[in-house]
Amino acid sequence: MQLIACPWCGPREEVEFHYGGQAHVPYPDSPAELSDEEWAHYVFFRDNPKGRFAERWNHSAGCRRWFNAIRDTATYRFERVYRLDDPKPGVTELARSREEGTAP
Amino acid sequence: MTSPFRTSTGGRIDRATTVEFTFDGQTLRGHPGDTLASALLANGRHQIATSIKLGRPRGIAAAWAEDPGGLVQIEEPFPEPMLLATTVELHEGLAAHGLPGQGRLADVPDSARYDAVHHHVDVLVVGAGPAGLAAALTAARAGARVALVDEQSEAGGSLLSGTERLDDAPALQWVAAAVAELAGLPEVLHLQRTTAFGSYDDGFVLALERRTDHLGAAAPKHVSRQRVWRIRARSIVVATGAHERPVVFADNDRPGIMLAGAARTFLHRYGVLPGREAVVFTTNDSAYDAALDLHRAGVHVQAVVDARPEGSPRRAECERAGIRVLSGAVVTGTRGAERITHALVAPFADGEVGAGSAITCDLLLVSGGWNPAVHLFSQARGRLRYDAALGAFLPGEELDGLAVAGSAAGVPDLAGCLTDGQRVARATLAGPPAADDRLPTAPESAVPTPPLVLWRVPDTSGADGSTSFVDLQRDATVADIARAIGAGLRSIEHVKRYTTIGTAHDQGKTSGVLTSGITAELLAIPVQDTGTTTFRPPYTPVAFAALAGRDRGRLFDPERVTALHEWHVAAGAVFEDVGQWKRPRHYPRPGEDMEAAVLRECAAARTGVGILDGSTLGKIDVQGPDAAVLLDRLYTNLMSSLKVGSVRYGVMCGVDGMVIDDGTVLRLAEDRFLVLTTTGGAAKVLDWMEEWVQTEWPDLRVHCTSVTEQWCTFPVVGPRSRDVVGAVFPQVDVSAEAFPFMTWRDTTLDGVPVRLARISFSGELAFEVYVNPWYAVAVWQRLLDAGRPYGITPYGTETMHVLRAEKGYPIIGQDTDGTVTPHDLGMAWAVSKKKPDFVGKRSFARPANQDPLRKHLVGLLPVDRQTVLPEGSQIVEFRTDGRLPPPPVPMLGHVTSSYRSAELARPFALALVKGGRERIGETVHVPVDGTLVPVEVTGPVLVDPEGARRDG
Numbered sequence A: 001m002q003l004i005a006c007p008w009c010g011p012r013e014e015v016e017f018h019y020g021g022q023a024h025v026p027y028p029d030s031p032a033e034l035s036d037e038e039w040a041h042y043v044f045f046r047d048n049p050k051g052r053f054a055e056r057w058n059h060s061a062g063c064r065r066w067f068n069a070i071r072d073t074a075t076y077r078f079e080r081v082y083r084l085d086d087p088k089p090g091v092t093e094l095a096r097s098r099e100e101g102t103a104p
Numbered sequence B: 001m002t003s004p005f006r007t008s009t010g011g012r013i014d015r016a017t018t019v020e021f022t023f024d025g026q027t028l029r030g031h032p033g034d035t036l037a038s039a040l041l042a043n044g045r046h047q048i049a050t051s052i053k054l055g056r057p058r059g060i061a062a063a064w065a066e067d068p069g070g071l072v073q074i075e076e077p078f079p080e081p082m083l084l085a086t087t088v089e090l091h092e093g094l095a096a097h098g099l100p101g102q103g104r105l106a107d108v109p110d111s112a113r114y115d116a117v118h119h120h121v122d123v124l125v126v127g128a129g130p131a132g133l134a135a136a137l138t139a140a141r142a143g144a145r146v147a148l149v150d151e152q153s154e155a156g157g158s159l160l161s162g163t164e165r166l167d168d169a170p171a172l173q174w175v176a177a178a179v180a181e182l183a184g185l186p187e188v189l190h191l192q193r194t195t196a197f198g199s200y201d202d203g204f205v206l207a208l209e210r211r212t213d214h215l216g217a218a219a220p221k222h223v224s225r226q227r228v229w230r231i232r233a234r235s236i237v238v239a240t241g242a243h244e245r246p247v248v249f250a251d252n253d254r255p256g257i258m259l260a261g262a263a264r265t266f267l268h269r270y271g272v273l274p275g276r277e278a279v280v281f282t283t284n285d286s287a288y289d290a291a292l293d294l295h296r297a298g299v300h301v302q303a304v305v306d307a308r309p310e311g312s313p314r315r316a317e318c319e320r321a322g323i324r325v326l327s328g329a330v331v332t333g334t335r336g337a338e339r340i341t342h343a344l345v346a347p348f349a350d351g352e353v354g355a356g357s358a359i360t361c362d363l364l365l366v367s368g369g370w371n372p373a374v375h376l377f378s379q380a381r382g383r384l385r386y387d388a389a390l391g392a393f394l395p396g397e398e399l400d401g402l403a404v405a406g407s408a409a410g411v412p413d414l415a416g417c418l419t420d421g422q423r424v425a426r427a428t429l430a431g432p433p434a435a436d437d438r439l440p441t442a443p444e445s446a447v448p449t450p451p452l453v454l455w456r457v458p459d460t461s462g463a464d465g466s467t468s469f470v471d472l473q474r475d476a477t478v479a480d481i482a483r484a485i486g487a488g489l490r491s492i493e494h495v496k497r498y499t500t501i502g503t504a505h506d507q508g509k510t511s512g513v514l515t516s517g518i519t520a521e522l523l524a525i526p527v528q529d530t531g532t533t534t535f536r537p538p539y540t541p542v543a544f545a546a547l548a549g550r551d552r553g554r555l556f557d558p559e560r561v562t563a564l565h566e567w568h569v570a571a572g573a574v575f576e577d578v579g580q581w582k583r584p585r586h587y588p589r590p591g592e593d594m595e596a597a598v599l600r601e602c603a604a605a606r607t608g609v610g611i612l613d614g615s616t617l618g619k620i621d622v623q624g625p626d627a628a629v630l631l632d633r634l635y636t637n638l639m640s641s642l643k644v645g646s647v648r649y650g651v652m653c654g655v656d657g658m659v660i661d662d663g664t665v666l667r668l669a670e671d672r673f674l675v676l677t678t679t680g681g682a683a684k685v686l687d688w689m690e691e692w693v694q695t696e697w698p699d700l701r702v703h704c705t706s707v708t709e710q711w712c713t714f715p716v717v718g719p720r721s722r723d724v725v726g727a728v729f730p731q732v733d734v735s736a737e738a739f740p741f742m743t744w745r746d747t748t749l750d751g752v753p754v755r756l757a758r759i760s761f762s763g764e765l766a767f768e769v770y771v772n773p774w775y776a777v778a779v780w781q782r783l784l785d786a787g788r789p790y791g792i793t794p795y796g797t798e799t800m801h802v803l804r805a806e807k808g809y810p811i812i813g814q815d816t817d818g819t820v821t822p823h824d825l826g827m828a829w830a831v832s833k834k835k836p837d838f839v840g841k842r843s844f845a846r847p848a849n850q851d852p853l854r855k856h857l858v859g860l861l862p863v864d865r866q867t868v869l870p871e872g873s874q875i876v877e878f879r880t881d882g883r884l885p886p887p888p889v890p891m892l893g894h895v896t897s898s899y900r901s902a903e904l905a906r907p908f909a910l911a912l913v914k915g916g917r918e919r920i921g922e923t924v925h926v927p928v929d930g931t932l933v934p935v936e937v938t939g940p941v942l943v944d945p946e947g948a949r950r951d952g
């Protein structure tokens, strides 16, 4: 059972968390102005990469806060967790946090 | 009475005490400290059972969990199937019999208790052999929080099976001192009889402690029988030792054939001679210890058969003892009716077997080398590497937080295991090691001759490998592997599944690497290219009861009960589970079945007055200046226009436009709403609100809190409900004018705050009464007392369902399934056209949601006025011949709710039907038990379609 580092609570058992799918898929500003295809992309289409993936997680049985994480879908390793109001970390930033050992 | 094969002295058994046990109905004696296997061997019994497919006699072939042969069924003290005689500790009254591969589950409830404990440590050491003890001492002496777990009944590991010396004294003295030292350190948890059976992510290990199994009937009732330890460790030291593996040859499965190391264990640990006349067949030096030890104990060792042409430097030692050593020779087969009587020995050079001869024996010891027990390392996704010199798979990489030490890492000698344990433990320490971190002195070991890697002896018996057993428990042979390869299988995973090798209770502890080796040989590829099959938990079998722990019976899932639960029980309610809630389903009177009770309860609510415990309804308090904005965005209809004091029904959809919940909303203040959800949807709706507020609209000043348990809710339903509520709450004007439908009022009863709401889930005049649970029983009783003149009738969920279905009110999740829009439910009226957007709105315009053939919620009336259609029944076009055509039969939809109606005096149903609203008035067919039942499609509202009753 993995430990997941909630940005608010620290490392906790994975059973306390709820998966929320791909991160950084904002609700469209004006859904009415989107074509059916554009709207369908928002509703149904998500990436499914092997490797690094930005995801939403909810510490549902803990502080109940949502947060984002960069996780490797091939190894399950969490490379980084970050708050919703943090920008999506870039590749160089991830590499740096790994070197400094600040990645969870 | 002495057992015939018991030595006169030695061993770790309590010779002063005798215990009686039965095996296959025969009463036998052994000693505390015995395993069932050692006690059977002491009584001269090798055979345990016959094999699963071929019926061949099989016996004890190893001394612990790697034994592929000795499966037993325990009968007393508690029936348990498929245990190994080698791992069952003997106790008074144990009754068992041998199993041909399959056991029998207990037919009586298991009254033992099982539990689980979480434990967090700096260092977890698995295995209390030399390397593990050295590692635990080093870590503990440096002040680390340590857990040491070991699967045997006492610490020592391989030292229990030998005559090794440390610090010029028997090695077990050092073991005892180490255990005592660990016991004196406060941060050390040391558990014996505890098998670490799975290693998972981030230092998580599951271990099973067998706490009372060895005590039999004397086990104290208050102690759990087995305990699962859930250990989270910063660092794990795997010091799990190594399993000896056999060499495969023809007829290698007879009772009396066992691993050489196992014979040493039986001799030194249990004081048992596994035979009188032994042949030792080996490819390496380790079996010479077995030959010499057995010889000293009085066993006649007929020969040591060493497959290596150069033999071993220990040959001289054997010859001094009078033991014949045959170098460059192999065992090619055996004879015997049941137990072995002869070993067939032949010269062996460059892979060719010469002409052989038979040597009489009742014991054949085999050693084909040692497989490091890398299971926990491999489970943690550690890659293995093949060591061609050892013929073994070793840990092939460094893992974060998990290190392998001692013979599990391929270290061959005692001194090396001790220093390796210390080295690995020191690497886990944050600081320097303790000043007194001393290791005992081990004698120099002789430089060994390299082992010969020999998986199998060529079959000269004429059986073509069909009696050369690789997995004894599965009756799988070299011929089976050849057949798998002949069938085109190349991956070792496929060979495993084709042959079933490694799928028995022992999970291939002796057969797995042999299969890799033989497969590689047959494919003529290097063994490293074959690799091993994936190691998966559990390392040894774990009973489901242990995994379940305390989470059984009533503790399996939390039970939620309302404040009125005791009242319901006393009233004879029949309960049903709604999520985790226990809800009264109906209240049968003497002689009534559910149908009769529900018809009576329904009639009372429609003609007099009924009362329901609706406390399980989800309730969410939504507060903040932007509360109305949030609800406008999440509900399909407009909530911001709702007046304080009023109530509105609302529907909630996902972004795909499908209904996810419905309920009513009470506006308590400009900035405060009480949102009522379905019982099952309460948690989901709160999560939904939180998700949107946190992830999309963090600017909204709003907070959502569950208050489900803060309010009990009693709908008082029926034409006389106004009389009842008016009598209990006299200061409230309950007239239709002063207290109209879909409004709420606060009042008090003897100073207790009470909220009343004109909400109806039945179509009748109804008042919902909300009160703090502390006062629920008192208020409920007042309502009952006031209702007595009108025959007030408590009703349950079944009646609630009938009443709402008669009105066509859907239950989200029963009448809908995640593919149903508000329009499909006929609730276009609940979808705002004014709001520019809300969650789901854009999806309503998608072409699929405009399809006139979408399924609509409709009513169904069976034409025969008799049949209660089973929920879930399919609906098909009307067939004039009344017969179902051959498949595929186009489906029009399905029955979602179906009941018998007191009001309609006939059964009815709700259903989702393609283009259903266009079909109203048509007759369709519903197949029920092989016949087609004609049903009329109607609108979903079957009772009081004008809504005349809700105001009384």
Ligand SMILES: [Zn+2]
Pocket: A006, A007, A008, A009, A010, A059, A062, A063, A064, A065
């Ligand atoms: Zn948290």
